[in-house]
Amino acid sequence: MERILGLDLGSRTCGIAMSDALGMLAHGVETYRFSENAYEKAADYIEKIINENQIKTVVLGLPKHMNGDLGERAEVSIMFKEMLEKRVTGLDVILIDERLTTKVAQDRLIFADVSRKKRKQVIDKMAAVAILQGYLDAQ
Template sequence: MRQGVRLAVDVGTVRIGVARCDPNGILASPLETVKRGKGDLDRLAELVAEHEAIEVVVGLPTSLSGREGPAAEAAREFAGRLAGRLAPEVVRLYDERLTTVTAESGLRAGGVHGQARRKVVDQAAAAVLLQAALDGERLTGRPPGEIVRGSS
């Protein structure tokens, strides 16, 4: 297992959930919600620098059958722009099936409802995504997902 903090981003049309893991890559936790739009890449770059992240995992939304639709295309485009902004840091796409559903049910079970849940669900989804990527890396011995080449 590689050492170093990793960040994960769950990219939505309005908000971007951000999570981070500990330097040993064991446990993911919610970090922040970034407003989507002007300045979002700048804020993510600030978070990468602030946490000295060795890579960023971007959620790739696919259908249960594994097919990619418009949301996956948008995530790939965003990941490409992020990779171009962060180079030489590594950006990876990782399958995020059911992360938001898992995050929603966990928050509901924890008694977080309504407006409070909407404020943190994106962060929680990013934490679920990152935890899945970390667990997958631990099981296979290989870095998670696919590397993204930067675009402008």
């Protein structure tokens, strides 16, 4: 089975998670930081990870409002999805509702007694893990 990449895209960071070879467990890779709204640079970096790991499927968080409407952040995720699919032949980018994933990640880190400073550094990576694990569990 192939590894699957999970992404939590923000305006200056991208949390990155990857599945194990069996596609059962998600683990955090890193939080990639970039200049505000520099999505081309972020796509360059993600493309490199995709190629290095022979990724065929990416699960990208789609931020929705609590009422289900799509806002500006969702439009950015849709644009990023299209950008990745144009860059990597045969790549399937799946948009997943990411409502409350950051809250889930934060609660897990608080439960694990991670300091506030450390939580800030890893929250996006942990949100990517929550997005990817939700997808893997649904499969």
